Amino acid sequence: MRFFPHLLYVILLYASDIKEFKKLLRTKNNVLVHFFSEDDRDLLDTLSRVSESVKGLATIVRINCSKDAKLCKKINKESPDLPSLKHYYKGEFHLDYNRALKAKSLVTFLKDPTGDLPWDEDPGSKGVIHLRTPSELNKLVSRGERALIMFYAPWCGFCKRLKPVYERAASLLEPRDGAMAAMDVNAPVNAPIRQKYNISAFPTLIFFEGGRDRYAYPGRNDAESFVKFMKDPSPEELIVPEVNVPLGWKDEGGDTMVVHLEEDNFDESIARR
Template identity: 25%
Template sequence: MKFAQKALLAALSSAALVAGSEAPSDVLDLTESSFNSVVDPEPLMLVEFFAPWCGHCQALKPHYEEAATTLKDEGIKLAKVDCTVEEKVCSDQQVGGYPTLKVFRNGSPSDYAGTRKADGIISYMQKQALPAVSHVTSANLSDFKQKDKVVAVAFLSDGDSAERKVYTELADANRDDYMFGLVTDAEAAKAAGVTAPAVVLYRKFDEPEVKYDGEFNGEDIKAFLAAERVPLIDEVGPENFMTYFESGLPLAYYFTEPEAENLDTVLAGLKPLAKEHKGKMNFVWIDAVKFVNHAKGLNLRGESWPSFAIQDIQGSTKYPVDDLGKDPVQSIHDFTTQYLAGKLKPSIKSEPVPKEQDGPVHVLVADEFDLIFDEKKDVLVEFYAPWCGHCKKLAPTYDTLGEKYAAHKDKVMVAKMDATANDVPPSAGFQVQSFPTIKFKPAGSKAFVDFEGDRSLESFIDFISLNGKSGVKVSAEANDSGAAPVAEKAPSHEEL
């Protein structure tokens, strides 16, 4: 049914294009017959693989068009492939979702890792067009510093071969994130007020120049760049979230209504705190109205603003504060001080522990998650969402599986947990990224095994028999109609 709806939408979109007229586009349309002949000769090209019915593709379109027009003048081409028509091209390029963007260099693809806003696409492709390190002189240093929001420039002497090697390797590994320049002109370094060897990060926010003059090694310079590439406190959204995510630092969110009268005052008050803890955590503010679901995902009630939460991205933990009182800045100061001192416990969202377990499948909640680690039991757990279509389709088979092992509950547990109403505790060692996610823990072990087979009764039973340690054997019988249960293909997932 879903496929038919998508096909209908694609047909309607095509019909609308034929019936109406669109403004001239600088984005090239590629087909199976033209793909290789257009892409392979280009030293650098960005290609979008899309479907007309895809909402994310529709949101990307104006940004992609704007970027194509801007980059055209720099000799960088942008193209697109309609995967509802050019199925073979998209299959050959291993497109697994929409939109997928790939950077091609003479026909060789790599994943696009920039944002989906026009300025982000332009910046990313400009970086890709440059050598990993651009040679900068006193004549063009001023212009080079303005080429991006953050620009890294190393000042080295001609004899600094070891430092140049370190810097070049750093640039090669991080060219997607920064624009790297190299100055070997002593006069240029003197004019910039820098003594070689050193690295300066030029920024279009906060302090415009930040100097690194520590030991010249790649790891320390990389850590310096990661800490200084973001403002002391900035608004966070889909276009820049990955910058914070990839830093690995805890993220401190100030949730507020964007029209709040005291917003500027609070942000100004938080800047000294953000500066004090720079390198330990990043501070951001976020539109609480627009991203109320994200607030709830951090275990905030989402009923009144402002509020605050710290998310430890590496540790997969969260620390919410719903009520900031009359002085939000002081409340946040006190809370972050306790957090950094290790005095706070993470918030674990959990449904109440069921009073009875009268169904064929054990209903698991976060507060009793440790039941999974019973060393005497093989445990199979489905992490699901109530709205997930694949989960609903699996439910009858999964209930039958529970019934098969009902007489062996002391040795095999078949369980399920609503991952929208319960947090997976950090002790689990994994996070749920799609629905359904099915994990298996053999008896005597604390390590989880992913279930990736087809979701038929037979496959589940064979999987438990093969990977389990309890020794329990059951057989899959025909269902009431005499036919074998229908398998659902495992690769289908509904993303968070």
């Protein structure tokens, strides 16, 4: 086994080290294994930066499949294509890493390997502008164009359900209609934004125009309502069509214990109860 001092827990394993590899999995709960055939300097540099950011939280292992073909085949038999990254969690294979090969993405994953894919890395959210820092938010707002911004927290269940609806609405907008953006205000860097806009519930949707926040989004949470609002913004709540009582209940003959309250009998009916 050979250690690389410039990487935290980055190990180059040889064929005789299968026992050491298994021992490593027993003693480390969060292990990312990089299988490669030729030395990828860019990825090596990326892993070096990642290792510094996850010090004490994760272990990164490199296996040279050109030199250690038997070991590589035994461990990586399900994914013969190289390079590949496999993650092991609490001693067991967890998943094939399939996020971006960027330091930020790798660090985010290793800090929370069982968490959901960050929204800004989801290919389906390309139509949504993801604001990662207060400066990015200020830059968007300062343009003065209309923008609807969804402030959310990754753990929020309703936020998760709203995301695909929000994405669909963003994909239907024309550039002249403005922008639909999103910001994770659970991130420590964005804590000042929560305070500035008094965000106490998730998601919070605020409409911006003319370089400032104007009002909270007043409409319904469906794609068509979002699009309609962005094309013609108004602080007035969208009117929901009245739901009529179906025939066969109110207009049905015969005795019934159900009292249908209407404007002309409300006071009298309540007084009798």
